[in-house]
Amino acid sequence: MKITWLAHSCFELVGSLNVLIDPYIQNNPLAPRGIDDFNPDVIAVTHGHANHLGNAGDIARRSGCLVISTPEISRYLKGLGARAEGMNIGGSFRAGKSVFYMTYAMHSSGIIESDHLLYGGEAAGFVINDGVRVYHAGDTGLFYDMRLIGELYRPEVALLPVGDRFTMGPREAAMAVSWIRPDIAIPMHYNTKSSISQDPADFQALVESLCDTEVIVMDVGETIEL
Numbered sequence: 001m002k003i004t005w006l007a008h009s010c011f012e013l014v015g016s017l018n019v020l021i022d023p024y025i026q027n028n029p030l031a032p033r034g035i036d037d038f039n040p041d042v043i044a045v046t047h048g049h050a051n052h053l054g055n056a057g058d059i060a061r062r063s064g065c066l067v068i069s070t071p072e073i074s075r076y077l078k079g080l081g082a083r084a085e086g087m088n089i090g091g092s093f094r095a096g097k098s099v100f101y102m103t104y105a106m107h108s109s110g111i112i113e114s115d116h117l118l119y120g121g122e123a124a125g126f127v128i129n130d131g132v133r134v135y136h137a138g139d140t141g142l143f144y145d146m147r148l149i150g151e152l153y154r155p156e157v158a159l160l161p162v163g164d165r166f167t168m169g170p171r172e173a174a175m176a177v178s179w180i181r182p183d184i185a186i187p188m189h190y191n192t193k194s195s196i197s198q199d200p201a202d203f204q205a206l207v208e209s210l211c212d213t214e215v216i217v218m219d220v221g222e223t224i225e226l
Contacts, residue, residue, distance in 0.1 A: 001132040002225050003157070005218040007031050008051055008192045009139070011159060015130035016097040017041040022138070024054035030192055032221035035059055042095050044128070045069035046138030047109035048076075048120025051192070057082050068093055068100055072121035076111060089124055098130040103149055105140035107167070127153040132226050135182065137161060139189065142172035150180035157226065158182040158213075161189030162203045163196030170198060174206035177213050184226075185215050 001015040006023075007030035013019040020040040025031045028051070035055045043056050043065055053073065060067050060082035067077050071086030078084050087093045093100045107123035125138040127149065135155035137146075149155070158180050161167035167189055168176065177185045185207060190198040204215040216224060 001130060001134070002223050003134070003186075004223040005186070005188065005220060006033065007220045009046070009136070009159075009161065009189045010054070011136065011188070012038075012040070013128060013130065013134060015132065017095060017130060019044060019098070019128060019130070020059070021126070021136050022046055022052040022054060023056050023059055024051045026055050026058075027051075028054075028192065030220050036062070039063050040065045042098070042100075043067045044100060044126050044136070045073055045077075046105065046125055046136065047107060047123035048073055048111035048118070049109065049139070050112060052139065053111065053120075060084070066095065068095070070102075070109070070121035070124060072119060073109075073111070076118065076120070089122060098128060101127040101129070101153060103127060103135070103137075103153075104143070104145060105138040106143045107139040107141070125149075127155055129153075132156055135159065135180065137176070139167045142168050142176055144179075146176045147179040150182075155180060155182050157184045157186065159186050159188050162187040162198055162200065163190040163192075164198065165195055167196075170200075170203035170206055173203055174210055177207045177215075178210040181211060182213055185213050186218055187215070 074086035
C-alpha cells in the first residue's frame with residue numbers, strides 16, 4: 001500500500017483501491033494538489049466539518065466515485081448529486097477487496113451551509129483493511145476504548161491528530177499510540193493554521209518514551225510505501 005499525506009487530515013491510500021480520506025483540498029493553504037487531480041474509487045469522510053468533508057461532493061460528482069460516511073452525511077451528499085453510502089459506528093462496509101470499519105471518535109460533526117448548521121450525525125474514524133490495516137482516527141479526543149480498537153482491529157498504521165485545541169494534542173495522541181500499539185504512527189491535523197501549531201518531534205519523543213511504535217513524520221505531499 002502507498003500512503004500519501006495531503007495536509008491536515010487528508011490522506012490518499014493506494015492498494016487494491018484508491019481511497020481518499022477527508023478531502024480538504026480547495027481551501028486548504030497547504031494542499032499540494034487540486035481537486036481535479038483526484039480520481040479515487042472511494043472517499044471516506046469522518047465527519048461534517050468543512051476541513052474534513054471538504055471537497056468530497058465536488059470530487060465524487062466529477063469522478064463518479066463512491067463516498068462512505070455516516071447516514072446523515074451520506075444523505076447530504078446524495079442531495080448534492082454524489083453517489084454515497086451510509087454506515088454507522090461499529091459496522092463495516094466492503095468495497096472490492098477492502099473493508100471499511102467505522103469507529104467511534106469523540107468530537108462534533110456539524111455541516112455549515114448558507115450560515116445554517118446542519119446535523120452531521122456522530123463523528124467517526126475508520127479502520128481500512130486493504131492488505132494493510134490503517135486506522136484513521138478522524139478528529140477526536142483521547143478515549144479509553146482506543147484500547148479496544150487496537151485489540152479488535154489490530155491496525156498496523158495509525159493516523160492520529162496531534163494539533164490540540166480541537167483534538168488530541170501530542171501528549172494524548174502518544175498515549176493513544178501506547179494503547180493501540182500499531183507498527184507505525186503518523187501525526188496529522190496540525191500546522192494547517194496557527195491555532196493547531198505543533199512540532200511533531202514532540203509527539204515522536206513522547207511515543208518513543210512509551211512504546212516501540214515507529215513514528216513517521218511525513219512531509220506534505222510525501223508518499224510512503226508499506
